[in-house]
Amino acid sequence: MISNHKQQPSNMKRHLPYILLLAFILNACSNTKYLPNNQKLYLGATVKVTDKNISKKDAKAVVSELSDLTRPKPNASILGLRVKLYLYNISKGKKNFISRFINKWGEPPVLWSTVDVDNNATILQSRLQNEGYFHAMITPDSVIKNKTAKAVYNTVTGPPFKIKSITFPTDSDSLDTAVAGISKKSLLRVGDKYNFDVIKNERLRIDARLKEEGFYYFSPEDILIQVDSTNAGPYQVNLYEIVKQETPDKAWDIYTMNKTYIYPRYSLKDTAAKLDSAIHYNDYYVIDPKNTIHPYVFQNVIALHPNEPYNRTHHNQALSRFIDIGPYKYVKNRFDISPKDTLKLDAFYYLTPYPKKSLRFETLLRTTSANYNGTQVNVSWRNRNAFKGAELLTVTLMGSTDVQFGGQNNGYNVYQTGIQTSLTWPRFISPLNINTNNGYLPRTRLQLEYDLTRRLKLYTLNSFSASWAYLWKQDVHISHELNLFGFTYTNAADITKEYQDSIIHTRNPSLKHVIDNQLTFGPSYSYTYTNTTEDYKQNTYYYNSKIGLSGNILGLVSGADTLRGKAKSIFGTNYSQYVKVENEFRFYHKLNANTKFANRIIVGVGLPYGNSTIMPYSQQFFIGGANSLRGFRARSVGPGSYFPDATITNGSGFIPDESGDIKIEATTEYRPKLFSIVYGVIFLDAGNVWLLNSNGSQPGGAFTRKFLNDMAVDAGLGLRFDLTVLVLRTDLGFPLRKPWLPDGQRWVINQINFADGGWRSNNLVFNLAIGYPF
Template sequence: MIKNLVIVFLLALFAAACSGTQKLPEGELLYVGGKVTVKDTSVSRKERKALQSKLKEIIRPLPNKKFLGMRPKLFFYNLAGDVKKEKGFRHWLKYTVGEAPVLFSEVDLEYNRSLLQNFSENNGYFNTRTSADSTRHGKKATAEYIVTPGKQYKIKSIQFPTDSSAVGSAVRLTQRQSLLKVGAGYNLDVIKAERVRIDARLKENGFYYFNAEYLKVQVDSTVGKYDVDLILKVKDETPVAAKTVYRINKIVIYPNYSINNDTLKTFEKYQDFIIVGNDNLFKPRIFDRTLYFKKDDLYNRTNHNLSLNRLVNLGTFKFVKNQFRVSDTIGNYLDAYYYLTPLPQKSIRFEVLAKTNSANYTGTELKINWSNRNTFHGAELLSISVFGGLEVQLGGKNNGFNVYRVGGEASLVWPRFIAPFKLRSSSGFVPRTNTTIGYEFQNRQKLYSLQTFKASFGYAWKENLRKEHLLNITEITFASPENVTDLYKEQVALNPSLKNVIEKQLIFGPTYSYTYTNEVNQRKKNTFYYKGGIDLSGTIAGLITGADINKKDPVEILGIPFSQFVKVQSEFKHTYKFSKQSLLKSRIIAGAAFAYGNSDEIPFSKQFFIGGTNSLRAFRSRALGPGTYDGSNEISQFIPDQSGDVKLEFNTEYRTNIYRFINGALFMDAGNIWLLNKDENKPGSQFTKDFMNEIAVGVGAGLRFDFSFLVLRTDLAFPIRKPYLPNGQRWVIDEVNFASGPWRSSNLIFNLAIGYPF
């Protein structure tokens, strides 16, 4: 009984402290919020409720935030006391965790009343009456506003300009898509939006100097009870230039412009362009592909913006500036000027990377990259890189099985489609042709070494800011193992699936991926990301050689059987923003691969893997699955990678800011991989209709240190469902015991990584 009374007393004391009234300045009251009541029988209940909700959002200031009836932020503000230093724990507690009290003296009742009055009238409630008052409760005060709106005025008719002038006719032609609707309530914001819409349409039709301010909407409220007529006009004082339709005359380009050298003399003519000070720096044809305007074209804002966007997206220019001037020689024409400042043509970059993964491998990599942004004077980007790296396991079963990697890659990107047919993109993003060739030598100490050659040729283009396509006409991979040790051969005899890793592989064929995202819109509460791809290997070669028909021996090219398979994968991400500093991010990955014709299995490098720092963080990298198979029971001197033909993964993570550059996260990961065909050496690995009962689940928490130039991530995770345990025993939540040393060593996984997991 006494214990319960103590608890009740402490809770009451804490609640009183959280009320925040103890340390108010003398004579001040704590403002705890405002209330808006809409009173009028001429307005429907639904309409009153909607109007009341909108009006309440207007009143200021906002009171201190409440949680379960208390004001914890205000409590911490008072708890910190007087803070004299502009840094340190007490400053952080007071101004980051805490929140200063909102005083009633800061509330301007008359100002808020006028805001409510104006909002009501701007929404068609022309006969609104408003009043304001306040109520005191001890050391707290509330504001109370009563709004009597009267019946809303509706739009009876809309009249667009009827004159025969060019601008009047152009405005009239936009009427079909008007935001103003007969029967709708009068709304000043909609009228303003209508003016902006008309201005945007006129900009598409040559009215370069027009402005939304040159439009006015007259309101006639005498036409009937609670009705208005809207009369849209072009203002009489509108300048002549704003009422003139303009076409393009000269197009002048300065491709090597500098603010310190604006007296360039040399110039050349190319089609409709005058190119000044080029000095053979750029081939003139790149401007023909990039700029949408041609001589005598009608000016329009879309082509204006698309041209600028494409110049920026060439990746060759540091600054892009554009001006339009009325022509001195031809009336109703504009001269277009483009001032382009190139980036340094050649550059070299050194990168030193440190990385680790949940398989306890820690490593480093040195990469040197040289690039030329204008290789053949057509804004082509040539990049050549070489790298070397080392990964070692500091402890565990793979200790001593170090991985050494060296290699290089060369890529060339043309800012156009190189194809036997003409294809012109209509977006603000320059279409690209990509070609890549690379080599990597990987030495897995004590096991084997692997040489891999890669090459690709394809196209990348964007429809718009949200949609992107990547089509590789061909993507070739040739892998050749060497120096296979006796130790690895012994393990192959015990685990035949390890043989796939050291087989020669020849993979070639087209690949395609499509990406959609609206994540660039930072103001949206809900954002989405989707990426889907398909990989078709050996399709055409199979038709030519007849490999698609079942044969005893696979068809070979240069003495190597080529792979035939179809692989599809989709990735979907969703972000829900609670506030600027907290969000919930989720991801789903689903994929499947099917071998046919010349292949019995998917090449090891193209199979699916799961587990690790960017996957299921409660399980070691590539150590989970397939299915209910437990790879830890394999008789092996090292931990082999587990792979599958089918993958399903789900991740969700709540992220919030803790202090300045430190963010925290709580997460859950779930998923698994499976084989399509039964494998006697891996019981339980086959994909069946019972796959949902074979899902692994892990949870954890982590910190993200956002240093702007990089994000250092630490995660601590543990499994709560293990699919390799007997059915009915797979949920292991009741076994969680952080106080137990054996449980921690067997279950807790620490991840250190760069960047966010997804």
């Protein structure tokens, strides 16, 4: 008995958090006590279908659809608790900072007095009638209990009316014949339920199709779809598509194209037609007295050609391409009936250019996940029409510094500077002739770059690169990039004695690999599919696949084989020979307008062979950091279960970057909107990198069938501030699984202790970044 009494305080202490949580929940449920006098809290609407004339499946669909139409919506709830309403109530009217902050998360009560049940009933009944339930009746009611109220809409649908027959125009004139000719793809089908929205969309379909066949002046209002239920039979309707007799005369005619005029330097002050100064090129005329651009630039832009029927798709394609070409900010156009032929159209395009030259200065303050604080400055100069061929010439100067004021890399500051020059043509500069047949022009890009990276007290790296690439969009979702030739050369300079001693002391090949001279050259190809811009969809996707090659043909021809002592070099440097494949898949699921799940999987493999036994450092995979595993510092994980701390460089404090030939990474995020411009996130990351071939200096670093046992896992939360021009992101992550620990000890969830300063110092990683991680 005495022993039991002594345990009671301990049990009470253990259960105290649950008691407090229960007290908070019960208190949060009492939102009605904050209501004004004689007011009731609106709890939402219920739609009840009492009609037995429709199936259970149709009744369920009716309930779901009508429930979404009721207004207003009640206060949001989670498991029946209206937490946002509670936060509003407890902070309402208080002026201290904490209360004002809490109030931003809350929402005011939705009162029963704001609900117009009769108007809602009218809207619901109208919707049902538009969907073929012509006999539908909605009777509103309410359920009032104490200080709460619910709306109830008793619904009798009656049997749905279905389409018995559809009659299309039968006259022989061109417009009636055209409407009848496209009837096979009609949205209306015999046997379907009558639906007014489908009828409206059918009129839009007819208009869109006729616009492809030259009926420039036709409009959806020129089609009448009559509904007859008197001669169709019980709960059936006959539909008749008719071209209105009052349709304007011009809408009955097919128009073909005549001449196309382009004004490349238009402003609102220009009023003169200047047709006498037009330069004829191919199928169009360019009116450019100041000779600002070569006429041939527009040959892939204009899709409407003389004597061809007007086509709205080609019309819109030209508008998109005029913007996509680069130098032009606005484009407007008009079509006029030709003065010489009343069934021909003249097209006029008026282009307003950007300023030809511009200078941009950018500065960025940043904190990296490797505990570096730094600044970056970019100065970019661009010429949008460098050689009068709509070429985009860009020259960018970059300088950055990253300093660590505490931690293992204190004093090993990183300084970078570089220059990048690129020239992009809005067409293919090659024998290739790919016609994308959409609003996007193919492009050719030449890029040259030099970067200098200095890691204080360790080494300096010089990097030179060049590439020649073709870029094109197959359609709005699919894009391609073919880097026909890419060249990169990296050499190390000013290697300090400290770094050289570290290589000798640790015999860590990754340390030497960083400063090895590297030469890569070869093609690469990238394929991307995405529909993530279509925000109206519940599920959206992104997929990118890339393959890169280096030294393949030369290595095969020369018989390069490093393992057999036949390493080949160019200008004294062994060139890299490899095949590298990368795949990234993203999946976004929208829970509602303000909340979504975001998921990403990355798998990459580099295969060195012939003249190489390991991937060049610049082409290896890294993991950890602000856009990767956010509970681990940048480039600090792997390869595999290897951990460098025990063999760190001869008493020095710097931590080498860890890399691998294989990478697997997965991330999932829950992204709710909190308030205003602030969004939250809860994330879970997992992944690692591995070496393709084992080496004695990095035990556990090679990829094996037990690779899942090497996965690092972290979790965390963060905030995103959507500032329109950019998104500022903060993430706080911590590890859940450390792959370098002994088997059976790698999961460290039970060690999480936010109250312990030592744990926080060794495990919490703060990431500050611009933009979403994916």
